[in-house]
Amino acid sequence: MTQSSTQPGTTADVEEALPAFRYTATLAADIERRWQDRWESEGTFHAPNPVGPLAGPVDDRPRVFVMDMFPYPSGSGLHVGHPLGYIATDVFGRFSRMAGANVLHTLGYDAFGLPAEQYAVQTGQHPRVTTESNIATMRQQLRKLGLGHDPRRSISTIDPDYYRWTQxxxxxxxxxxxxxxxxxxxxxxxxxxxxxxxxxxxxxxxxxxxxxxxxxxxxxxxxxxxxxxxxxxxxxxxxxxxxxxxxxxxxxxxxxxxxxxxxxxxxxxxxxxxxxxxxxxxxxxxxxxxxxxxxxxRNWIGRSHGAHVDFAVSGVEGASVRVFTTRPDTLFGATYVVLAPEHPLVERVVAGAWPEGVDERWTGGAGTPREAVEAYRTRAARETEEERTSDTREKTGVFTGTYAVNPMNGKPLPVFIADYVLMGYGTGAIMAVPAEDTRDYDFAEKFGLPIVRTVQPPEGFEGGAYTGDGATINSEFLNGLSRVEAKERAIARLEELGSGSGTTTYKLRDxxxxxxxxxxxxxxxxxxxxxxxxxxxxxxxxxxxxxxxxxxxxxxxxxxxxxxxxxxxxxxxxxxxxxxxxxxxxxxxxxxxxxxxxxAGSCWYHLRYVDPVNTEQVVGPENERYWMAPRGGDDTVGGVDLYVGGVEHAVLHLLYSRFWHKVLHDLGYVSSSEPYHKLFNQGYIQAYAYTDERGVYVPAAEVEEQDGKFLYHGSVVNREYGKMGKSLKNSVTPDEMAETYGADTLRLYEMSMGPLEVSRPWETRAVVGSFRFLQRLWRNVVDEASGTTVVSEEPADEELRRLLHRVIDGVRADYAALRFNTAGAKLIELNNALTKRGGPAPRDVVEPLVLMLAPLAPHVAEELWARLGHEGTLAYEPFPEADPALLVEETVTCVVQVAGKVRDRLEVPPSITEDELRELALATEGVRRTLGERGVRTVIVRAPKLVNVVPA
RNA sequence: GCCCCCGUAGCCCAAUCGGCAGAGGCAGCGCUCUUAAAAAGCGCCGAGUGUGGGUUCGAGCCCCACCGGGGGCACCA
Incomplete structure (x- = not known):
């Protein structure tokens, strides 16, 4: 937020005063550029395929296919929120690689899209020119983050070699x-x-x-x-x-x-x-x-099991009203029938005159049913869909003068038309069950129609429509049955009677x-x-x-x-x-x-990542099998091992992509039957924005906080919270963060901010914490004044080694479970222990620490690894493994509670038995003092960590 | 209106199976270095877990209700 001109290591004259080999932004930039060039020239992240132009030794390494959701190459540049997911997948990919996997990770561009076309409309510049330039800009920005992508696999949907296969x-x-x-x-x-x-x-x-x-x-x-x-x-x-x-x-x-x-x-x-x-x-x-x-x-597909039911119309030869219902179990509670005003049957069923003694509320004040219906239809036709489907409006409708017959019990049901029934849903007609449907209930109340309960509401039910579960009542042969059973029996009866059949409907449309x-x-x-x-x-x-x-x-x-x-x-x-x-x-x-x-282009790009330059096939079957086939066991569908992106694609992209993939699977082109096996929704990085008294946004970077107030050039401004973007004047770019601290610091900070799935506010001034950690680590390896490597060859003492192995154990589990925030915290903890100890840090701790840091901050880790005397990249160095012997503590602190409150502590061996521990605990000063004269009812022992004494 | 997710220190966040509320970072305060400031380093400070009930020997964690924030769906028969 507040950005003074004296950020760490940016100003030239400040830097002169600093030790020559301090880890500053300038040094970080140098290291980062060097390693990015080297990864590129050495093809460090090229992932071999089993066959084809990208073939290479895959050995018997396990495969890991990591993917980010396809970005649209925007012309407006990235802010720090954009790469959050890319960094996360890169950390996971790098960790998996060090853990021994063949890792496929790349990033392509979903490059057809409206913005470039709209720009073309305005300026006449071909959208391809705009788009390709945007892609080049985005590639450059992303390259600075040091993402371990296989560049050979980075495709773009506007590439004719790509969309040839879309076609x-x-x-x-x-x-x-x-x-x-x-x-x-x-x-x-x-x-x-x-x-x-x-x-x-x-x-x-x-x-x-x-x-x-x-x-x-x-x-x-x-x-x-x-x-x-x-x-x-x-x-x-x-x-x-x-x-x-x-x-x-x-x-x-x-x-x-x-x-x-x-x-x-x-x-x-x-x-x-x-x-x-x-x-x-x-x-x-x-x-x-x-x-x-x-x-x-599930909601979007909207499958509902129900029945079509035909209601004969009395007095109209051969006419019957077909309805769809999800609740055939409530048929005995149907007390009227409603047609949509546009329903084609309306013409035929309208009666010549009102029946004797018709309820005045039903007639709309008209002299005959035909007049009433025509007036209502005219009115309904004038209304927009929006008006008709507004949920606050009063129910309206008119009686047609005609009755339908309930096939279950032969009872007459008045036929209404009402605009709350829409021609576009189901059959455009419903059976109304006011006791179990809120819309029908509202209508029945207003029109004085009977309400017959067919589901027993729970005790204390206040009235109104009861839509929950309960035993079926007032329903002859269905009485006492559950909803599911009653549905089945009702459908069976309808089918016997020839008055309906069980049906499944979907909300999903083509x-x-x-x-x-x-x-x-x-x-x-x-x-x-x-x-x-x-x-x-x-x-x-x-x-x-x-x-x-x-x-x-x-x-x-x-x-x-x-x-x-x-x-x-x-x-x-x-x-x-x-x-x-x-x-x-x-x-x-x-x-x-x-x-x-x-x-279209994003429906299948995962397949092209697998085999990007195959000119003969959409994807080579052997390559697809290698990267995407079901793994067996719980996995019967296969697909990308980790797919990270925002939740906004929950329905559109993910549903379409699954559909195409299944078609290709059915036709025998791919072995997997699902495209994305594991999906992870990352949170968003959000940011504060500030408006002045006119409601105009002011640059967030120039706002200062004082005593809980926010000041922009001295005047109080109002704080809002939301998306990062140009219009809110609160964008922070990865470029400026990399310039101030280096890309490794930015990566580390973004991963430290919290769990990946949680949205969090960006706070520029907090980034320095990650920077300081890298500086401290650097100092544990490199002498700031001379640039020489300063680690000690003496083995670490036992206590430090125990800490190291606890950290290894935890960090491994954290990385595997995408808990990058806690992994980073454990690395800081270990480094702080080295710092606190003073003197040269032992190599046998520093080296594993550097390797463990590599997924999060790869450039500085590579540099330190090289300075520690290793040749070549650490990208394929085995990830450190914890020695189980060092994870076992020599003594454990046992908490001694009385009635759930901690009253004492004991240092005990982890192997202590329950009985021994109980004796020790009862003898502690804390227990004797707290217990006083009271006896002991029971003692709960959870050896070796806890004893709880329950007083009588 | 219905459904889903989340509420832990001033702020961002930790807390395996229900078992000592604190790993890490920011901010704040003190000290070291410095002519001074910044940077850097060292140290300190800090909540009883949104509210009210319940289950339990024991609840941040499980159950119920409510409050606050975010998201999805919405006259879908």
Whole structure:
């Protein structure tokens, strides 16, 4: 926060006064640059593959595949929050390497994206130019952090050699279908063969040979996992593109830009992710992921088991209302039925006149049901979706004058229309069970409808809808059953009666895969003169983007719901029309003017990291097996060993990526059935920001704290807490931290701030603590004045060795469990012990200390290791191992409690028996004094560490 | 409204199985070095764990309720 001009080691004239070999920022910079150059020129972090261009000796080392979530190369530069996860994965990767593993760790760029395109729209600069320059800047910034990446594997999604395979995967998905019986995707050619042989009957029973070419194509198209459909999509005029459901917020706006989104029917590419709903849900169990992320995916997929139930409508021949319910167990509690106002059945069921004695509340004040219904429908049509789904509004609706029949008991149920039932959900009609559904309860209360409890609420239940579990009541043959049992029995009865069937529904919808954008992957298909899709052969990939003069899609007034998408590619006339010979001789085809969404490239990059320069295959099977195959035991799905990133990708990226990976698995291209085995959500580094009395942000670096107040140039400012960024004037960059202290200090500090998963505030003035530690360690090896190595060759004494081995033991466990904050603390503790001891530090302690520090602060560790007389990098030096003999204490402090309060302590051998310890404890002064005249009820002994005497 | 996560010293954070509340760092204070200041070094100071109950010989840890902070979902039938 407060930054004076006299930070350690920055000012030249200060440095003159310092010892020549003190570990200053200048010295750190020199060390860091030297080692970064050396790692690069020696290929220190190249990870060998078993086969292919990157093949090398993999020996029988265990594999560890570490990944960071794909960054978008932003032009605005990094702040200290960005590399938090990258440093963490690097520490883990470096530790794993020293622990003997072959470690695959690299970082590529998710480089298609809106910012570069928007910049192109504004300036006319090609997004590729912008993006490549941003990547170069980001690479340079990250290089200064000393990340142990394999640079040969750093790919970028805008690279034609990369998106060639994105397009190839698209075609595999296009040419696949989901075989429900096999529970997996298969090639479409197999479906065609089954139809042709008659093994699989066609939907209308005609022989395959009797179908026309177009009919056959349509049958196959209907099954494809990637398909073109006229579908209601989220059209966002303000952005000029359509959006996936996941990109639209709950209040019907674009996640990016916050523009209104409208439902439009448009022909677009869709991905049949719904075919995988069950597996995406069920396989979550097999993943080592944070529970909240699993929960979010479960909610998003939204599987619910229930039933479709048909309610016959009395007086209307052949009409029945089909509803979906998740609670068929409550059918006896249904007391009315509601149709959405737009429901097509409304016309048919509306009665000619009100029944005798109709409740006035039900009529909307109209003379006939038809008038009431028409008035209500007109009103509902005028309302926006947002208004209709607002949860605070009063329930409204009108009676249709008609009754439906409950199939369970033949009771008549009045049929209403009400806007709280939406045409877009389920069947657009519900059976209302007010006793067990809060919305239905509110409606029933207002309209004076009966409320019949069918689930026994717990004692003391206050009233209202009871949505919890309980025994079924008032339900004839279901009485006494649990919810699950009652559901099963009710469904069985419905099926017997022919009035319904058990059904599973999902909230998950198919994935809208077209975007009206320039800066994305073109679709590897063309359209013939009839507008039919023709996939391009592999030999024509990649389909590259044409040069255009205008990068913008046509955008409209954000509220112009009637506008139509117009993609930038539609203006590239020469690219659009293409003459190709696709087997029927040269013909003119038309290309697809849409591009793929940003998620496409990030759906499979883990596979390309494994085999980045394979020109023959998306990934070599042997290499994929080596790095990603299931390990056996608990691991039946395989995947990346550690995947670190923010929780914001919980649904979108992680769901799409799992889907693609499963398709590739089903089609036999990969052995793993999940992309990311272990997921870890890092916290964020946040920062304080300050506003003056006008509410304008002032530079946080110039704010000073005084007596609990925050002063900017003398005047009091208001403190806020939030994201780090330019607009809040509170950014701190890794570059400035590296300049002031060195990258090792920055790495160490970021890892020391707390557990990786926890968000924490950045505090610049605290960084110096990590710096001081490195200085003290440096001084334990190097004489500051002469630069000579000063360690002692005398073996360390027993006490120090015991401490060393305790630290080794703890640090190893900490690193393995990603507890880098406590690992760092233990290293400081050991170094402090060396310092406190005085005199030259013994080599047999210093060397393991340097090795243990290496994952956190690799440059200074390499430098010290070299000064200690070793040649070559320490990156592959075995990580120190604790000697179990030295972990056993000679004596243990035993706590002696009376009634749970500490009253005395004993020094005892760790091997002491319970009986011996009990005797010793009862004899202590503390116990005798505290106990006084009271007797002893019982004595709890936890040898050798604790005795608790319980007085009578 | 429902669901999930988190509350330990002025601040960031430790605390294996329920067993002495403190590993580490920042800040503060004192001292050493220094003409002085900074840097560096050495030392000191510090909470009874958000609140109220419960279980237990014993609770920061387990259970219940509440308060505060963060996140997700939301008329999903």
């Amino acid at each position: 190839w995967i698209f075609l595999q998905i296009y040419n696949a279908w989901y075989d429900e019986d096999a529970g997996k995707a298969r090639r479409l050619s197999e479906l065609e063969a089954e139809y042709a042989s008659g093994q699989r009957p066609t939907p209308d029973g005609r022989a395959w040979s009797a179908l026309s070419g177009v009919e056959r194509a349509e049958l196959l198209d209907a099954k494809r996992l990637a398909y073109v459909a006229e579908a209601p999509v989220n059209w966002c005029p303000g952005l000029g593109t359509v959006l996936a459901n996941e990109e639209v917020t709950a209040d019907g706006r674009s996640e990016r830009g916050n523009f209104p989104v409208f439902k439009r029917n448009l022909r677009q590419w869709m991905m049949r992710i719904t075919a995988y709903a069950d597996r995406l849900l069920d396989d979550l169990e097999l993943l080592d992921w944070p529970e909240p992320v699993k929960l979010m995916q 994935w809208l895969f077209s975007r009206q954008r320039y800066w994305g992957e073109p679709f590897p298909v063309v359209y013939d003169e009839d507008g039919r899709v023709v996939p391009l052969p592999d030999s024509m990939l990649p389909v590259t983007l044409p040069e255009v003069s205008d990068y913008s899609p046509r955008t409209y007034d954000p509220d112009d719901a009637e506008s139509m998408p117009e993609a930038p590619l539609s203006r590239a006339a020469e690219w659009l029309e293409v003459e190709l010979d696709l087997g029927d001789g040269p013909k003119t085809y038309r290309r697809d003017t849409n591009t793929m969404p940003n998620w």
